């Protein structure tokens with residue numbers, strides 16, 4: 348069991364002094380080499396879980412263990428790919444990718460050779476000397492993935508890495524990510540609010556409930572790879588996940604609209620969820 | 628074109644005899660063999676009088692400005708990093724920033740005596756507060772995302788400061804330096820005028836004492852030139868290219 352969250356609670360103190368309970372009693376176990384997705388309405392605490400595993404945030408209560416050891420801050424065994432690429436604008440693409448390697452005291456020549464390999468893997472070999480402001484959103488995100496992969500972490504943490512990309516790019520990157528995962532057998536914890544994306548990529552999907560965030564349901568994806576979106580297993584699974592997500596979305600809407608809220612199935616069922624499930 | 632018109636008006640006034648020639652000297656054309664501004668300027672550059680003074684001034688500026696940058700970065704970092712410094716020093720610095728630096732001069736004279744150190748002191752102090760304020764703002768506004776990325780890669784402490792916090796603040800720092808430079812430059816001129824130990828400001832004072840307005844005006848031209856060149860050619864250019872690289876939109 349590679350990553351184990353045991354009774355993780357997280358509270359944030361807001362500026363007005365109120366306490367916001369974001370995560371409540373999260374128990375989660377991720378196997379080595381597993382591709383796990385976390386899905387849930389926005390604001391349910393997905394990023395918070397990922398940041399806690401990354402060591403960027405501390406849980407208010409409970410423990411997180413990686414390979415049996417409690418984590419104590421960030422570590423290069425766990426690298427994060429964020430929704431925004433977060434490339435350093437003052438460094439070239441190549442220097443962005445070698446940043447972590449040089450930090451590990453790898454000789455520059457070797458680091459650059461390794462970075463070039465990974466850049467070619469994400470089809471950006473020709474852009475090694477470009478600067479981030481010269482790249483498109485999809486290219487930036489590829490560099491961010493290359494920058495994470497080059498570190499060869501045991502665990503890859505991905506926080507909606509493709510959410511800001513266009514459809515074409517996303518499909519290509521899904522394929523690339525699947526291949527990379529199959530080749531390297533890294534543990535991937537992948538956050539998304541796109542159900543299709545989750546079923547296409549994951550072995551297991553955790554559906555989160557909101558306010559406070561908790562584990563609501565778990566789905567195992569039993570479909571052969573490479574996956575085909577029209578596979579009846581996947582289509583059926585998508586429906587089940589969507590049903591679970593709908594309940595959570597309704598909860599959010601009810602809370603936000605108060606008495607004005609009337610269950611208008613047409614609105615709630617089709618608008619946001621249609622998009623969530625079937626936008627590929 | 629505008630400049631030419633100004634020149635012509637100037638010359639006309641000079642020739643009109645409205646003021647004595649030594650009070651309002653001609654720029655280029657001398658009619659009765661009196662000194663012209665242009666002539667004094669060229670002569671002063673060739674004889675080395677103006678050149679020497681300019682070099683002395685610039686070296687003072689460089690030293691004072693450098694000290695101010697180092698001090699400003701260090702204080703700015705403390706303020707951005709530690710709450711305690713922000714609550715105490717941060718407040719004091721903001722107050723000090725609004726004190727014109729020449730106000731420090733009497734104090735500087737008492738502390739260091741009239742001379743080099745006193746001048747350097749007010750140049751440094753003129754630029755330090757601005758540099759402190761802008762660098763602390765810059766450091767505070769480093770995007771969290773950059774810090775998170777660097778920290779997950781294993782960066783911390785001085786490495787994080789050197790490879791992320793400093794470069795990410797460069798746009799702020801450059802703007803800060805531009806303002807700090809302007810303060811330092813003004814403080815230096817004031818200090819030299821009163822300080823009596825060489826430099827362009829001192830030359831101005833000498834010109835006044837000798838009733839030689841052509842010298843005064845020549846020095847003013849040099850002062851104006853240095854200021855413009857530094858601001859428009861050096862700082863503005865660096866600022867533009869930094870903004871472009873750092874992915875900020877540039878107004879043209």
Ligand SMILES: Nc1ncnc2c1ncn2[C@@H]1O[C@H](COP(=O)(O)OP(=O)(O)O)[C@@H](O)[C@H]1O
Nearest residue numbers: 359360361369388389390391392393394395396
């Ligand atoms: N540093 C923070 N301080 C205060 N509130 C926060 C902080 N980080 C996240 N939150 C709040 O916690 C909740 C969950 O955030 P997040 O984990 O980013 O959700 P998700 O990624 O699922 O959209 C949100 O309501 C957010 O406003």
Ligand SMILES: [Mg+2]
Nearest residue numbers: 393394395506
């Ligand atoms: Mg999020």
